Amino acid sequence: MAEANTPLLSLRGLTRRFGGLTAVDGMDLDLAKGGLVSIIGPNGAGKTTLFNLVTGLDRPDAGEVRFEGQDITGLSPERLAGGGIARTFQLGRVFGNLSVMDNVLIGAHTRLRAVKPAVPVIGPLLELGLALLRPASVKAEEERLREDVKAILARFGERLLPRIDQPAYSLSYANRRRVEIARALALKPRLLLLDEPTAGMNPSETAEMQALVAELKAEGLTILLIEHKLEMVMRLSDRVIVMDEGMKIAEGPGEEVRNDPKVIEAYLGHGLSGGAEQESAA
């Protein structure tokens, strides 16, 4: 058992280079259980690459990722999903030809037990056989998961439920983001990584999304959030990390970070930073 004060997720010196470009440069990060940390920074700062490194879609050149005290650096995304890490994607990667229901059921894939017996070697063949025979236990499990999916979709009000059998390609951009989040929730994650959940949403949709994330946090879910909308970041985050050119340039409570001259410089450029410094000093 991990000690009570061990962070759920901790990154140490995490580094990823693409040719001459260092996309993530010696990142350190600690995220306590039940906490919500936001990562902000200009486009190209390395935020999404950092998510890819944590979720196993990309491998770091240096540094380590620990989840519940265990070293998970370089594990495959499949294993990390099995370990309870779920994420959404910046560009909205729903399964276009699958219905909303099936998209979210894929999120529950790691929770399948009856149809995926943990038997070595012949496990996959048993899975094929059980999928074809469908004994009562398999049917019951599928039914349970479908009910779960409906409960998750109900959290989005009337946005998704009426469209439950429609293929995802027919959904609006905002609804695709909602399907992604529903899919992530279906995994029953212990750590949720949200990559710009409100991108492309109007103010009222953003407010809805913000309320949902606040609800998830209140339920005790641990969340790492990438977001550009500072208003939302300030309200939700325990701590804010600012990245620029792959490096962490500031970290702390929202208000503190917001007035940090280095942050203002990263967002607005060098010309304005002098003025900003004077302003914050005043």
Place this chain on the structure above:
Amino acid sequence: MSSWLDYTINGLIVGNVYALVAVGLALIFGVSRLINFAQGSIYLVGAYIGWVAVVQLHTPLPLTIIFVAVVAALVGLIIERFGLRPLQNSVRIAPLLATIGISFVLDQLVMLTFSPNPRALPSQLPDVRFQVGGGTIGPLDLLIAGVGLSSALLLFVFLRYTKLGWAVRAASQDRDAAMQMGVDVNRVNQTVFGIAAALGGVSGLLVGMYYNQIDTAMSLQATLKGVVAEVVGGAGNVPGAVIGSLLLGLVESYGVAVFGTSYRNLFAFLLLVVVLVLRPNGLFASARQAPPEPLTGTFIAPSRPVRIPRWALAAAVAAFAILPLLPVSFYVLQTLINAWLLGMLALSLTLVAGTIGQVSLGHAALLAIGAYTSALLSLTLYVPVGLAIIAGGLMSAALGTILISPSFRLRGHYVSIATLAIGEIVSLVILNWESVTRGPIGISGIPPLSLFGFDLISPTSVYWFSFAVMVVLALLQARLLGSHLGRSFRAIRDDDIAARAYGLSLNRYKSLAFIFGGFAAGVSGGIAAHLYSYINHETFNTQQSILALTVVILGGLGNVVGAIVGAVALVGLPEIFRVAAEYRILIYGIVLLLLVRFRPQGLLGTI
């Protein structure tokens, strides 16, 4: 020692010929991210145009070369303008399928014009050999080397020092950026197709002269060799394609030296599979690249499948089941038996290519494995035919999945190349493994179909047997699609990265799809073996793989009912209209082209 020098020279000469094909492929891939499967057909056209020039027009050699280059370039321009440009905004799989269709149409047109019999293509050069060290070299060798080197040089100068050449390079580095900077991408595409076709045509001419003979089977072989050389050098990498070609020529030449001529192609395809597994971006690519762009919903056409009510399906099954009781001719039954066998293959392919998105071009290999297993078990071990067919299905499932597993980490067009190569490897192993497969002689005297000791010889009983097997396989597959595996397969097809992020192991689920699909294909091959009573390494060829793919696209990718409807349509309609056999492949090619252009989701829609 001297013979080794000969083999080296021979390898380099053949490599030079491959380079002419591969450079064209690399140019096209660079600009449009497309593997042009019609490249070999242009090579074929070049060879026959050369034959017309040499034998009928008696042109001198330099004029022959120019004539061939110009005509081939024209063919390339036509392909680009009418076959591919209309597909610019289609799904990613569309242009690949279109080039396959074009290649079938071109090959068939050449065959109908010149007949499939081989023709002699005299070399127009004096037949003398010069001593070089311990080996010998002839004027034709020098010509091939000269044409290879000078076209490489011309291409280099064109790409480096002309404005259009810059545009080609810009478009291949970043197509969108080039367009925004005012590069006319259509003109670039035209240029590239023209050059590629001219090089391909000349290469066909030279190969014809080198072997003194041309025939219509050259086309597919040329495409395969060019693709191997190109992928080995790194897709889209022009100098890489030249080096890959020379390497391929040498590997083949030394392989032939050690093991014999029938192993030539085996070495080529093994080289391809090894490169694809170890360095999928080619020998000269940097080892690690940025994670690939999302492919969501772009690989296959999104569509709403046509819903057919259950009672209508049940009625159709009942109608076909009682058909032999009605006064129908044996000819109709025979035709439908062929449709049911093709239907089983299409069920298998629609699962693999449609449901999980692995567009296999070597699916006939699964037929061959099932057929040989079932035939050999019943002939040598006297296993009852019914059991032998099931064993054939199981063997096809197991062996097919193991053989295809190297392609599981590949995506998109690379999967098609790898499966094509694996299919060829299976056929070549059958040819060369004489102690088991009886090699080129084939297996004859295969016992007829039988069930529980009763021989099924009458067309009626064979009809019922094959129809029943197909219906059972279709029902099983429909049940599979309704399970969690169905949605997992489709999720992997739509976005493999998101699927992995949700715990779906690509190896596990692609294996399961191939195991299930392999069984259906193996059973189809097994039944065919007992029906034909004779099989050899050419019974189940690439043409059948492509026919099955056309069936699957006609019916709608992943669509179980569609696969069967497609099989009946493509086997039955030509029979009903009494289309002569030599026109059928032409029709399949045209059907494929029309579908890709006008109804990519097929008749019944993608599932």
